[in-house]
Amino acid sequence: MARRLSLLNQLHAQYTEAFNTPVPNKCKNDVRWLRSKLLAHKKNETDEIANKVVDTIKKHHLEISSPPTAKKQKVVIKTVESLPDLLNKNATYKDWVKFNKLQEEATDDQKELFVKKAKGENGGKESFYSIAKTEARLKEGETEVSEAEKQLKGLFVSETLQNKITELLKHFRLLYDKTSNNTDVIPKELMPMVYEKLYAYLIAEMKAMKSRVILEKTVPIVEAFDTADKETETSKLREDIASLKHDIEKCPDGERFNEMKNTLKNELREKENKLLKLQSGTENVEGLDMLDGASQLM
Numbered sequence: 001m002a003r004r005l006s007l008l009n010q011l012h013a014q015y016t017e018a019f020n021t022p023v024p025n026k027c028k029n030d031v032r033w034l035r036s037k038l039l040a041h042k043k044n045e046t047d048e049i050a051n052k053v054v055d056t057i058k059k060h061h062l063e064i065s066s067p068p069t070a071k072k073q074k075v076v077i078k079t080v081e082s083l084p085d086l087l088n089k090n091a092t093y094k095d096w097v098k099f100n101k102l103q104e105e106a107t108d109d110q111k112e113l114f115v116k117k118a119k120g121e122n123g124g125k126e127s128f129y130s131i132a133k134t135e136a137r138l139k140e141g142e143t144e145v146s147e148a149e150k151q152l153k154g155l156f157v158s159e160t161l162q163n164k165i166t167e168l169l170k171h172f173r174l175l176y177d178k179t180s181n182n183t184d185v186i187p188k189e190l191m192p193m194v195y196e197k198l199y200a201y202l203i204a205e206m207k208a209m210k211s212r213v214i215l216e217k218t219v220p221i222v223e224a225f226d227t228a229d230k231e232t233e234t235s236k237l238r239e240d241i242a243s244l245k246h247d248i249e250k251c252p253d254g255e256r257f258n259e260m261k262n263t264l265k266n267e268l269r270e271k272e273n274k275l276l277k278l279q280s281g282t283e284n285v286e287g288l289d290m291l292d293g294a295s296q297l298m
Helices: 002-019 031-065 083-087 099-105 108-119 131-153 159-174 188-250 255-280
Strands: none
Touching: 083 099, 083 108, 131 159, 188 255
């Protein structure tokens, strides 16, 4: 009995602490009810803690994968202001065109830094335009040029056409390759920019030429078909007109046949008007010789 009272007192204390209210009078001695209530309450607390943990983990994951954008750091694009800057990856080819100017303005320290970066001796990550990296890109580029030239020549079986491709490529080189017989040339350092514009021109010309060739193939067929169709219709109209004229000529005179003759004349006018439109190529025709309702040639 004492043990039961001790158990009840413990359960009462736990219930009051959990629910912040005394145990109902009718349930004070019901050990089973008290235990079930306390177990259910404990389960709810456990679930809430677990949910909070899950929410915290999700929130942390989102912060890592999608950091707040409200306070993004401002991206500062470095510009080429001195000779050593030319060796940085952000330097464009247009920046390299200013090489002579930057070299003239460079201090001794800047020139020394340029040399170290060019030789890859500056420490840290090797510069994008270091001699070693640039030579590697040049080797790769020359291989691609050679392969592209072979593919151009491989477009044709005829040696004459292959030679035309060779002459075309030679002509490009004459734009900048200065010789005793070719002195008025484009400076080599400007040619990459010329090639960029030429590339854009060739792409545009390619697209235009495709449309031009397609039209050159399509239009003659359509015109020939339309011409044949027009000639067929013209021939049919001429036959109808000749037949109507013959019928009008053979139609007897007299009041009894006037209505028939007028019907034939109206039909003749319609046929001649349609023929005139076909022959003139316009819908805006007058047919002055048909003002009396039939051809004046009658």
